[in-house]
Amino acid sequence: RQLPRRKGFAVRGSLSRSFQRGMSAAAGDGDTTYDEAIEKLVGFLQDFQEDDVIDGLQNKYMVMLQEVANRTKRVVEIELDDVYESIGEDMAESIRKNTLRYIELIGEAIDKCMPPPNQHLQQADVADVLMEARRKRQSTHGADVTTTDEGNQVFAQLCRRYEVRIIPQAKEKTIDLRHVKASAIGSLLTVKGIVTRVTEVKPQMKVATYTCEQGGYEVYQEVKGREFMPMFTCPITQCCSNGRLHLQTRGCKFGKFQEVKIQEEADSVPIGHVPRMLTVHLSGELTRSCTSGDTITVTGVFLPIPHTGFKAIKAGLVNDTYLEAMAVEKHKKSYLDFTATEEMQQRINEMQGDDIYAKMAQSIAPEIFGHEDVKKALLLLMVGGATRQMADGMKIRGDINICLMGDPGVAKSQLLKHISSVAPRAVYTTGKGSSGVGLTATVIRDVTTNEFVLEGGALVLADMGICCIDEFDKMEEGDRTAIHEVMEQQTVSIAKAGITTTLNARTSVLAAANPAFSRYNPTRTPEENINLPAALLSRFDLLWLILDKPNLERDMLLAEHVTYVHRYSTHPELSFEALEPAFMRAYISHIRQFEPSVPEEVSQYIVEEYVEMRKEADDATSGCFGFTSARTLLAILRLSQALARLRCSTEVSREDIQEARRLMTLSRSSILEARQDEDGSDAMRGGSDPISIVYNIIKDHAEKTSAVAVQLADVRPKILAKGRTQQELDRCLDEYQELNVWHLMADRTIIRFVDNGGS
Numbered sequence: 001r002q003l004p005r006r007k008g009f010a011v012r013g014s015l016s017r018s019f020q021r022g023m024s025a026a027a028g029d030g031d032t033t034y035d036e037a038i039e040k041l042v043g044f045l046q047d048f049q050e051d052d053v054i055d056g057l058q059n060k061y062m063v064m065l066q067e068v069a070n071r072t073k074r075v076v077e078i079e080l081d082d083v084y085e086s087i088g089e090d091m092a093e094s095i096r097k098n099t100l101r102y103i104e105l106i107g108e109a110i111d112k113c114m115p116p117p118n119q120h121l122q123q124a125d126v127a128d129v130l131m132e133a134r135r136k137r138q139s140t141h142g143a144d145v146t147t148t149d150e151g152n153q154v155f156a157q158l159c160r161r162y163e164v165r166i167i168p169q170a171k172e173k174t175i176d177l178r179h180v181k182a183s184a185i186g187s188l189l190t191v192k193g194i195v196t197r198v199t200e201v202k203p204q205m206k207v208a209t210y211t212c213e214q215g216g217y218e219v220y221q222e223v224k225g226r227e228f229m230p231m232f233t234c235p236i237t238q239c240c241s242n243g244r245l246h247l248q249t250r251g252c253k254f255g256k257f258q259e260v261k262i263q264e265e266a267d268s269v270p271i272g273h274v275p276r277m278l279t280v281h282l283s284g285e286l287t288r289s290c291t292s293g294d295t296i297t298v299t300g301v302f303l304p305i306p307h308t309g310f311k312a313i314k315a316g317l318v319n320d321t322y323l324e325a326m327a328v329e330k331h332k333k334s335y336l337d338f339t340a341t342e343e344m345q346q347r348i349n350e351m352q353g354d355d356i357y358a359k360m361a362q363s364i365a366p367e368i369f370g371h372e373d374v375k376k377a378l379l380l381l382m383v384g385g386a387t388r389q390m391a392d393g394m395k396i397r398g399d400i401n402i403c404l405m406g407d408p409g410v411a412k413s414q415l416l417k418h419i420s421s422v423a424p425r426a427v428y429t430t431g432k433g434s435s436g437v438g439l440t441a442t443v444i445r446d447v448t449t450n451e452f453v454l455e456g457g458a459l460v461l462a463d464m465g466i467c468c469i470d471e472f473d474k475m476e477e478g479d480r481t482a483i484h485e486v487m488e489q490q491t492v493s494i495a496k497a498g499i500t501t502t503l504n505a506r507t508s509v510l511a512a513a514n515p516a517f518s519r520y521n522p523t524r525t526p527e528e529n530i531n532l533p534a535a536l537l538s539r540f541d542l543l544w545l546i547l548d549k550p551n552l553e554r555d556m557l558l559a560e561h562v563t564y565v566h567r568y569s570t571h572p573e574l575s576f577e578a579l580e581p582a583f584m585r586a587y588i589s590h591i592r593q594f595e596p597s598v599p600e601e602v603s604q605y606i607v608e609e610y611v612e613m614r615k616e617a618d619d620a621t622s623g624c625f626g627f628t629s630a631r632t633l634l635a636i637l638r639l640s641q642a643l644a645r646l647r648c649s650t651e652v653s654r655e656d657i658q659e660a661r662r663l664m665t666l667s668r669s670s671i672l673e674a675r676q677d678e679d680g681s682d683a684m685r686g687g688s689d690p691i692s693i694v695y696n697i698i699k700d701h702a703e704k705t706s707a708v709a710v711q712l713a714d715v716r717p718k719i720l721a722k723g724r725t726q727q728e729l730d731r732c733l734d735e736y737q738e739l740n741v742w743h744l745m746a747d748r749t750i751i752r753f754v755d756n757g758g759s
Contacts, residue, residue: 034101034105037091037094037102037105038105038108038109038112040087040091041105041106041109042109042112042113044061044082044083044086044087044109045061045062045065045109045110045113046059046061046062046113047059047086048060048061048082048086050082060082061076061078062113062115064076064077065110065113065114065115066115066118068114068161068162069114069115069116069117069118070117070118070119070121071117071121071161073162074161074162074163074284074285075162075163075165075284075285076106076110076162076163076164076165077165077166077167077327078095078106078164078165078166078167079167079169080092080095080096080166080167080168080169081167081169081170083095084169092169095166095188096166096168096187096188097186097187097188098186098187099166099186099187099188099301099326100186100301100303100324102166103164103166106164107157107160107164110162110164111156111160125161126250126251126253127158127159127161127253129251130158130209130218130251131159133218157206157207157222157253158206158207158209158220158253163283163284163285165326165327166188166299166326167299167326167327168188168190168299172190172299173190174190174191174192174297175189175190175191176191176264176268177191177193177262177263177264177268177276177277177278178264178268178273178276180278180302184302185302185303185304185321186301186302186303187301187302188299188300188301188326189299189300189301189302189323190297190298190299191262191278191297191298191323192265192295192296192297192298192331193262193263193264193265193278193295193296193298194262194263194264194265194293194294194295194296195260195261195262195290195291195292195293195294195295195296196261196262196263196277196292196455197260197261197292197455198258198259198260198261198290198291198292199258199259199260199446199453200258200453201256201257201258201287201288202256202257202258203254203255203256203257204226204254204255204256204257204283205223205228205252205253205254206222206223206252206253206254206255207220207221207222207223207252207253208220208221208222208223208228208230208231208247208252209247209248209251209252209253210231210234210245210246210247210248211245211246211248211251212234212236212239212240212243212244212245213243213244213245213246214234214239214240214243214244215234215236215239215240215243216239217234217236217239218248218251219231219234219235219236219245226305230247231245232244232245233245255283255284256283256284256285256287257281257282257283257287258281258282258283258286258287258288259279259280259281259282260279260280260281260282260290260325261277261278261279261280262277262278262280262296262298263275263276263277264276264277265295266428278321278322278323279320279321279322279323280298280300280322280323280325281300281322281323281324281325282325282328283324283325286325286327286328289328289330290328290330292455292456292460292461293425293427293456293461293462293463293465294330294331294425295330295331296328296329296330296331297328297329297331298323298325298327298328298329299325299326299327299328300323300324300325300326300327301323301324301326302321302322302323303321303322303323303324304319304320304321305319305320305321305322306319307319307320338424338585338586338589340586340589340590344583344586345590347583348583348586348587348590351587352648356587356646357376357379357643357646357647358376359576359579360379360579360584360587360646361375361376361378361379362375362574362578363578363579363580363584364378364379364415364418364419364422365411365414365415365418366571366574366578367565367570367571368411368414368415368418369557369558369561369562370554370558371411371415371546373663373666374404374415374544374546375415376663377402377542377544377663377667378402378415378419378510379646380400380639380642380643380663381400381401381402381419381466381508381510382419382422382423382466382508382584382588383588383591383592383642383645383646384398384399384400384508384592384638384642384645385398385399385400385596385637385638385639385640385641385642386398386595386596386597386641387399387506395490396634397488397489397490397506398638398641399490399506399507399508399638400508400541400542400635400638400639400642401487401508401509401510401511401539401540401541401542402508402509402510402511402540402541402542402544403472403511403512403513403537403540403542403543403544404416404510404511404512404513404544404546405512405513405514405515405520405529405543405544405545405546406514406515406520406544406545406546406547406548407514407515407519407520407546407547407548408514408518408519408548409548410546410547410548412470412512412546413470413512415512416428416468416470416510416512417468419466419468419510420466420468421581422581422584422585423465423466423585424465424585424589425462425463425464425465425466426462426465426466426467426468427458427459427461427462427465427466427467427468428468428470429458429467429468429469429470430469430470430471430474431469431470431471431472431473431474431475432471432474432475435476435479437457438457438458439457439458439459439479439482439483439486440457440459440460440482440486440492440494440503440505441454441455441456441457441460441492441494441503442454442455442457443455443494443496443499452498452499454494454499454501454503456492456503457492459483459486459492459505459507459509460492460503460504460505462505462507463504463505463506463507464506464507465507465508466507466508466509466510467507467508467509467510468510468511468512469509469510469511469512470511470512471512471513471514472511472512472513472532473513473514473515473516473531473532480532480536483509483536484535484536484539486505486507486509487509487536487539487540488539490504490505490506490507491503491504491505492504492505509540511540513532515529516528516529516531517529519548520545520547538629538631539631541631541634541635541638541639542635542639542663542664542667543667544666544667545667590648591645591646591648592645594644594645594648594649594650595650596640596641596644596645596649596650596651596652597650597651597652598637598640598651598652599651599652602651602652602653602654602657605654605657606633606636606637606657609636609657609661609721610632610633610636613628613632613661613664614628616628632664635664636657636660636661636664637652639659639660639663639664640652640656640657640659640660641656643655643656643659643660644656654717658717658720658721659720661720661721662720662721662722662724665721665722690724690725690728690732691728691731691732691735693722693724694719694724694728694729694732695732695736695741697715697718697719697722697724698710698715698719698732698751701714701715701718702753708752708753709750709751709752709753710750710751710752710753711749711750712748712749712750712751713749716729733748733751740754741753741754742754
């Protein structure tokens, strides 16, 4: 009965010895002990030099340690490329595979070669106070009683005012979350994902400091995990015999701790699979480095979390895993955080005023045929207007909301996908796959603190960005009402599980909806076709109806465009080189610094235009549906401010108002034209082709003014406001002059009708 037990102990002892031999062999390039590895690391820190552009050849890490000694820097980043160059591949590979152990060795090496401060330290911290008390006690007793145990090593950990970070080699590739296996435990790896949940930053104990009740000596306990057993009796025999210990919270060392959940990117998830998630622990200076909705690349050590208590009984041998972060890099930074390089800034300055409005609009999804004005509207959505904050706290939103409505197969979803990829912060979701709490916020119980916390939904994750909602008409009515507050007030109010708060949702909503009857039925109102309430539709600055009408010339061009894209996997050549998304993000980030205002002379013009729009809406719709309201006026102001930003101007001009009015009229006239095509009436347009529309506008103006001659400057704003272009106006002037309907002055500024305005 005893023999098997003795054999078992022997086996465990041999395993332990072989494990120690393996760990010693892994210490570095031919090292037999970790002491040799520390010596090599000390030489590396002291001797490694880097050629700096400004200061020339300098000792990279000693300069860094001098900043740490002066308490102006808190992070020491050790690059594996430098280790590979200085010590060798074996040491770099050993650090990558056994990262946590080598962080301790690097800490000991740093302590050995830490230079003294060369400038005056402003304020003493807790470690300085404990060090001074330790010196006084040592001078009184002649020797420190803790020199015979591990107290010195723990005290050194308490006095460290830096964090060691291991930066992987440049050739290190990113690993998909679903490909992180058990073989990677303990090693350094790099993963990429989307942040779904971020907890609060809380203090985490690193070193616990106790005071003996009888002898008065300090006792230190290093805390390496998230849980520890406090000490109750004094372990120092020279101090007293089992004296009671008291935890000195003021003398303990705490570090910042934050837990982050990341999820696989949508394009990395195989069809039919659920996205994988990974817990990331951020500590020290890495906390608050990302927020929910960010796409990040994290480098860290893959480690297990052993279960304790009742969970250990249920889990058995299964452990949870997490990533101890070493470096965090954000992708597609927000406009506020974006900093353009010198080369990019020079290119931005060169592109200003070079018809950037049309070029950027055509660079949005150039693989999609047509939709020139729709793309211009989407560009203005990304630019946005200026948010106004009143003295009494009232806020007028500057974000633009757009709804694309129309027949299936007109590339609405593709436009949404492209906008979500170009914008630095965007969330793409579908109406059927989203619930009310999924769009706003939900209350969950935090695993770490066991408290109720808020987890933001799609609209909260898209704060200061764009939320793209596809299949908007497929949403449940109860879920759709959650968007009303976000679209106008830009907040999400929550009163759940004892949590009453308001979350920011300063986002632009880009929605795409299909008609309720498969295809758009012009005989019905937009509310009946889209099956959305008028209260929600009125919150969109632009309601754009995209119809799929048969047209021989357009269908021929569309087919040629699609076949070209399929043959060559690229869009047909444009008259200029299409702008890449990186430049568009940089340019939009640059122009969003401008806060355009409306000058007094333009303000009166806006008032007159709004009054005319209200009158036209009343005449054209006969009260069937009111698209023009005070929200329409605010929409024109936001669109004109976005246009002024594109010109890098701080003032809104008349041309900006006319272009905004043109887009607004086009978005509304598409709905009215669909009904008029069905009714066979052309009351609004006065003709079916653009040239006839322009001619009728000029003729109506001449009849109202009873003038033989018409100033072109008087009718141009009206023509542009009706959705027509300058090219169509020029064609109309030339064609009707050839027909001898009117004569043009040489400078093309005055139109004189023949036979007193008759045609």
